[in-house]
Amino acid sequence: MQTVAINIRDVPEALRDAVEQDARERNLSVNDVQGEVLADYYAVPWTHAGRRKNEYAYSGVDQWVIRLPRSLKELIRQHARASGNTMRGIVLLILSRHYGLAPDPEGTGRRGGRVIDPEQLADLRARYDAGESIRSLHRATGIKREILTRAIRA
Secondary structure, rough: OEEEEEEEOOOHHOOOOOOHHHHHHHHOOOHHHHHHHHHHHHHOOOOOOOOOHHHHHOOOOOEEEEEEHHHHHHHHHHHHHHHHHHHHHHHHHHHHHHHOOOOOOOOOOOOOOOOOOHHHHHHHHHHHHHOOOOHHHHHHHHHHHHHHHHHHOO
């Protein structure tokens, strides 16, 4: 299995702390915890790297390099494209939800927009298909029209 990396910058402190605490409690690497949560979300198998936990990995840095199987990274990429978000935004949204945290208020979508969560996107698509305009959806959600257009029509 070939692994590839996703670089996640500006990780919110609350999320970083939750992932690190989970890794400590389970005696796993931070990468294994992240990968397991992402793989579970996409219902794909995950194999722990088998690396011993590195205490230096819990240094509180706000950047992650997540090593994943190429197939899992591609699923994340497809999800990001279909929802008009970035891979960073999708990863942070999935991990935040797993740990019961609110998504990053700064926004994690393309060009500083916010992430459209999958349930919200399904609702927006249904409303659009029922005849509601992009402009109306923009007013109701505050999401930029170009982001809505790209996400709904993807």
